[in-house]
Amino acid sequence: MNKAFVREPDSTDAYCPHCGSQGETVSAVTLAAQLTPACQQRLSTPAQFCPSPQCRVVYFDAFERQVTVDELDHAVYPKDPDAPICACFGFCRDAIEQDVREGGVTRTRAAVEKAKSADAQCQQRAANGRSCVAYLQKAYTQCRSQMGAN
Numbered sequence: 001m002n003k004a005f006v007r008e009p010d011s012t013d014a015y016c017p018h019c020g021s022q023g024e025t026v027s028a029v030t031l032a033a034q035l036t037p038a039c040q041q042r043l044s045t046p047a048q049f050c051p052s053p054q055c056r057v058v059y060f061d062a063f064e065r066q067v068t069v070d071e072l073d074h075a076v077y078p079k080d081p082d083a084p085i086c087a088c089f090g091f092c093r094d095a096i097e098q099d100v101r102e103g104g105v106t107r108t109r110a111a112v113e114k115a116k117s118a119d120a121q122c123q124q125r126a127a128n129g130r131s132c133v134a135y136l137q138k139a140y141t142q143c144r145s146q147m148g149a150n
């Protein structure tokens with residue numbers, strides 16, 4: 001059987017209609033926590049999160065309907081670099097910068113431990129509905145290379 005034209009129903013090969021980044025599938029739980037009811041109604045599920053920090057589209061669906069940054073009532077990471085990286089505990093980039101300045105990882109490591117704990121609510125609080133651990137680690141690496149360059 002030729003499978004070339006068979007599309008998986010849960011395919012994640014969705015690309016942002018604005019910037020072309022590959023989307024990250026988000027659940028209805030995440031959308032309900034992040035969006036106003038009016039914005040939610042505009043999107044069909046599964047919707048996608050656009051992970052590009054530069055792109056103003058936050059969510060889009062298979063019909064290229066979009067919700068943009070200015071339609072949210074709060075700032076989300078990584079669209080806004082100053083928004084909490086782990087919104088569950090309000091952990092922001094400045095704490096990572098402090099770690100890097102001190103040459104340590106104390107704050108970042110504590111945040112990672114918390115994000116892994118049962119108290120974390122990343123599915124509701126993170127814009128992409130995923131564990132904040134990946135973004136924490138990525139932000140630390142970015143921060144270290146940026147600050148090290150100075």
Ligand SMILES: [Zn+2]
Pocket residue numbers: 016017018019020021050051052055056057
């Ligand atoms: Zn995008």
Ligand SMILES: [Zn+2]
Pocket residue numbers: 085086087088089115120121122125126131132
């Ligand atoms: Zn979190």
